[in-house]
Amino acid sequence: MTRFLINWLLAGFFLDRSRWFLWVPVLYAVGIGAYYSVLWHPSLYWCGLPVFLISLLFFRFVRQREGLLIPVLSLAIVTAGFSGAILRTEWVAAPILQKKSISMFTGIVVQKSAGQKSVRLTLAQPEFELASIPDLKTVRVSTRSDVQSLHPGDKISVKAVLLPPPPPAYPGGYDFQRDSYYKQIGAVGYTISRPEIQTRDAVSLRAQISSMSALLRDKINRYILKNSTETSAGFTMAIMTGDRSHMPKSQLEEMRNSGLAHLLAISGLHMGMIGGIIFFAVRLLLSALPILALNHPIKKWSAIVALIGICFYLAVSGMSISAVRAFLMISMVFLAICFDRTALSLRNLALAALLILVFLPETLLSASFQMSFAAVFCLIAGYERWGHLLILKSNQRGVLRRFTYYFLGIFLTSLIASFATAPFAIFHFGQFSVIGVAANLIAVPIMGFWVMPMILIAFCLMPFGLAAVPLELAGDGISMILFIAHYASGFTASVLKVGVLPISGLVVLILAFFWFFIWRHSVRFLALGAAPFILALVLIAERPSILFSQSGALFAINDQKYGTAASTFRSERFERERWTQLLGIQEFERLTNWKTPIFRCDGTGCVYLKNTKVITFLNNAHTIKTDCDRADILISRVPIPKGCRNPSTIVDKFSLWREGGHALYLDEKGNARLETVNSLRGDRPWVPLVYRKWLEVNR
Template sequence: MQLIIENRDRWSLWLPVLIGAGIGLYFALPVEPALHAAVAPAVLVASALLAMRRHPVAVVCLAGALAVAAGFAAIALRAHLQGTPVVPGRTGIVVVEGRVLTVEARPDQRPRLGLRVARATGLAPPWPREIRLSFDTAATVAGLAPGARIAVQAILLPPPGPALPGAPDHGRALWFGGIGAVGFATAAPIAIDDGAGQGGLAAWRQRMAGRIANAMDRTEGAIAAALMVGIRGGIPEAVEARWRAAGISHILSISGLHIGLAAGVVLFSLRFLLAAAGSVSLRYPVKKWAAAAAILAAGAYTVVAGLDVPAQRSFIMTAIVLVAVIADRLAITLRLVAIAAAVILLLEPESLTAPGFGMSFASVTALVAGFEAVRTPLARWRAQTGLFGRGGLALLGILLSGVLATVATAPFGVAHFGQFSAYGIVANLVAVPWTGFLVMPLIVVAALLMPFGAEGPVLALLGPAIGVIDALAAEIAALPGAQLSVPAMGQGALVLMVLAGLSLCLWRGRLRLSALAFLAAGLGLWAAEIADPPRLLIHEEGRAVATVRDGALVALPPASPRFVIEQWQERLGLGTLAVTARAEACEGRRCRLALPGGGEAVIDTAAEAAEIPCAAVVILTAREAAAPADCPGLVLGPSRLAGRGTLVIDGEGRLSDTAAARGRRPWTPGWWAPVQ
């Protein structure tokens, strides 16, 4: 306790952590709390804090409690205001009429449209406000742009839940983004009107992306469009794959790096120009003028990027730093990082579980804390050395930045993606400075020239500059072991790892040693999670059934939906996927899968009555039946499969599923299912 008291000047840095704890508590609930019950604790604690304001100990305790209650109330209110309906299950063919919001047409993937729903014939209301549909070929969406009104036949499904119990909930993220259904079109869309003048910002961004891509080579143009207007649809999957393997895929998504670099380019360029005019720089606060202009530039970039949540988070943080510059405060301190995190969590509380939020603040916190620790010796060395020594210190700073950012973000990469880039530090040491000193300045200049149609020469330089990073990614991705697949870390282990990092960065003195306890607990929990891999994985439709055998994910045909199988493989850290040949595993309507440790799983798709085999697990997709009287095996019929998401049977025979882990919440199909 004495160590904590000695660190009382650091207590305020933990306020966003307590806000996050309140948000996490809300997500952990199995049922949705009433709005008044969610908000009441914050009101009561705030009232108690006001009443006890003259008692320092009570103020500290109540301030911490208020932060937790505020986080809980903020996310409950956000969910209440969001409230988009979710389709309760797979539908038949429905006719959806709506206006196109987004168009994603990647060269090697199915094109997707985002629609704002106006009418859904064949679907009982309430209808989702927005849906996302995939199409067979790009030709079916050719000519469609944001703002167009279309009618399309489609089959809708609820947004996908977690791949495994405890895994990140992608469906929840889609729901907070306004999407209540996903699905696929069964026919080409019919254009009702072209939406001229209706597309707004989205249509303008689409036109700009096309203009940029047409002025450059295919790959470089697609990457430039992603960096300038936030549209990544034109980037081939092979390019994204090699950037991921090299550990630099974060550069493709407009985030704090890009908005901060763009603001920095404007800040230093304008300050340099104003300083060159001696009379102006002597009479006026040119640094503050430049900071104000940088805030406007960052805001404009955020709008151009489509006002996505990650871009909004990045703008808020960048703006807070620049406001500190205007107020003559030290630009980047842990206190400012804490303020930015608290503001974002209160305004966009659902971002707590987004990988971008965790990775952004982990890297920034580690960088600020790291350089805070070495600021004094670095300043002393800088004062005592010459030109070459200062250059060496600059290189040392870049190396230290890469190491700190990579180590700080590694737990999030493992938890969310089950992957670790072995050479990510090396790749980022080259790619990030190259992006900051060459690519982003060219993008800023090109953006300024585009209204005049004079961006051509700048884009001609931008293409080769991007090509250097792409070539680097290709070289690193080709190295042996460039991308390591590891079993994904569960949410509990991730929380402990985050607390370890925060204890190291936020506390001072011996209290930092508490990080070792959190680190050991996190690693121990992760090791316990991966020590006993699932014995059998079953998707709710019974079309995806797999087991883990000899370090590979072995699946029965048809191994569909494919994205479910791929998520299982990713979460379990398995580098090999083996889909058993139908001729080898199946006979008629019955397929068999050998399980580790002995026994087998049998999947039977026949609808007519037939003898049930005696097996460790029998999966019936089209009829209900009980296990034979003398058979100890488990029989799963349609009633036990439907709506369960992924069912997992562990080595002890225990059954769990993702639907139960999600609970009955507004982003789950069960919340919107008709009451029987």
């Protein structure tokens, strides 16, 4: 029986030999994921060891046993991903600010994002007056000063309050410090003086190139603000330059809750629309000239012009991950046309994914990368199997039939993309949009037939100062999309909040998903066997009973019987919002209004009774001795002396400062398990130095 199963598996693998390449980016991603899952910082020596071992295996065994070829090659790809992440981490290494500082400094503006209340400036090559600040490569600060005369490429001087990049809001949450590390942003903060221009000449070649791109985006943004309505300006900037900072928070929330947030990110939809409009417009014009249409490959010429057009669009988009991924995919479509190849295929998508992961391995962990590739992969896989039937039906006679199948295609596309991105939306945001399919069915045609053509015309006329009319027309279409988002998000069940999906369940789901869709023969049905494991991992996933922020100013209790409540609504708003996503709730109650017999507060702190455990929250040092005598678990905003021996778990001011936010898990028997932000990250270069030094001492 075992031999039969092995032969059946091998037969399926070799029948799908043409699909083997699709596993290359998957295996490479496994290696990258392995790098980010370890709790120590692998040195460069690890890059050579896998190569040595695989070479030894190859020359010793593979020559004699061909059956080992596939496992060895798979191992080689996994270790290549691991090594690639190491090399990328070392390549971008730069100093990081470790504590709050106030200093006068100079820097070159490389990016300017115009928000509604403040302007965010990204400054390169900063030089600080305060000697204790390290030589940071990039600083990002926000300012409320009038900086209309300030442009990318200017060297300015300003006084600012500088802070280390923010840590995750809870253990296992999105790592902003890691994201800043790979962007070489060593500090964030806000200005306390008006920025003064020193010179308008960028120093280095890299700064000049970056400044030229940012200056172009800044000019486009200023033109949009001048010639668009206040309602549509932020949306227009988002789809033209990738800058969403000018969109009101209410609009962003409504777009997200209605499932239309993907219309704001410059991704495959926008890049495909721009490229497609250029391609068909140029081909239509060339086909009007018989001498060209009959004697020259005008289809290939149109593809080349469209490729140049999306290159420009990428340059002004800010080159986000979604934009780069879309550019690679769409450019492969036009290159395939030039070389008489299949335009859309999983092989092209796999190549685009591999290119991004090789050069930017950290993007594997971003929601943008995961959701965009998941959506495109499912769409190509779905239409690869059943798309030809839809095309044959839509090409039959009758305008009404064509429009019917067009909207059917939009419906199926929205449905497939929604299901493909739902696990990632749950994992990153603890929610997904239920009404998104219906909203997309109306909004996407408006975007494709109205907004994007006007945006393309605006791009073409903007150098001549004649883009006001197309921007106004695009604004009318954008207003309709915003109305759809507002109406759809108003439904009570428009967004389903379920809490964050555990990473183990997501990984198993992704691998099973790839297994099912990459293979085309019966072997792919083995992926269905992963369903019970995925369900079990989701059902046994724990939610923290108590969450404590790094500052100690905010804590929250999650009780299965009495609900969830937070200690304050005055501060730590961002952390509180992230906690609601983790727990899958709309909002916390106020602990001051939480009428339960198991919780009480006074002027010195609070006491929470849970499964015979006494948990105290201490605000000051006056009752340390009393709490040390009665508490099983002690959480304190002040330092706790070493003589406090009764509590089995102690979290004090120094623990929070050193290890970041805490999450406490309590089971039905009263057993406690503590997780911290930094204990789940380990000794990594983006983790604060104080924790890494503490690890060295306590090893």
